[in-house]
Amino acid sequence: MHRTLDDRSMPRVPMALSVLAGFIVLLYPLPAQAVMQRPLLLMMVLIYWLLYQPRYVGVGYAFVLGLLADVFLQQPLGQHSIIWVVTAFLVMVCRRYLLPLSWWRAWLIAALGIIVAGIAQSLWLYPRYLSADGVFAPFIYSSIIAWPLVMCLLHRSHRPQMHDDW
Template sequence: MTRTPSAWVLYGSLFCGLLVLVLPLPLGLNLARPYLLAMLLCYWLLEAPDNVGLGTAFLVGLLGDIVAGTLLGEQAMRLVVLAFLVQRFRARLRFFPLWQQALAVFALLVNDRLIALAIHLAAGDGAPPWSTWLSPVLGFALWPWLFLLLDELRLRLRERTG
């Protein structure tokens, strides 16, 4: 993998996703925080599959666990499952209209919440509050804007370098 300016955008955006995990929010909003790290990973898996894969998802998930102070390996497992599903259906997802992509990302984020629920129940933590289920809805609403922002940034950098 070569270090291009788009690689800086890729890893910079994932770093920003890690920062959003620890961004202080009021309690009600904190529980409904969109899983921006997963959404960023989805974007890069769709648009730069040669640079991002299951290994990247695992490493970013471990970093997310360390940064957020969650059970070590929880986010790593959730992101690897998400990355696998995106890679499996990439050929279809990439050519969906933006609103259908948003629905697919919504389904992926709901799947992520189900995995998180299973992990917490298996660990004996009990079910999280209902407001955590708002996170996929916010992800659905944010996906088109995030996609357009990252796409514009990536394409501008490609024009400059190439």
């Protein structure tokens, strides 16, 4: 079987391990008070791969991850998928207009995606956890703060071979 250059550049193992880690964090049982503190690790992993491997990860990938999240969390099918597809589309559009992709531009796109996904999840999936102060749930802040760590860990496991990486 002949492998092309594109086949060798697709980081299958780092993608699979990072998605698995995201699902473990998503599914790990926490007390009701701590649910809103959990960062959106699977969303951050999705955003990273959308930014650095747009050839292999797109809206369809976000849809499948959302369906899997709905199945594993035993929620109605499509709730996470809709939120994640909209977020993936937003990230892909922003990435297209903010090339070359530097560290701060990646953080800006990720923060926008996390805020959009977090507000949608707060309003639609977890309305009982909203405070009277506002819409922002603590997991939005923790996810934005944790993004540089996630990006550095994934970037070390996989060296993008793109002309616009940093």
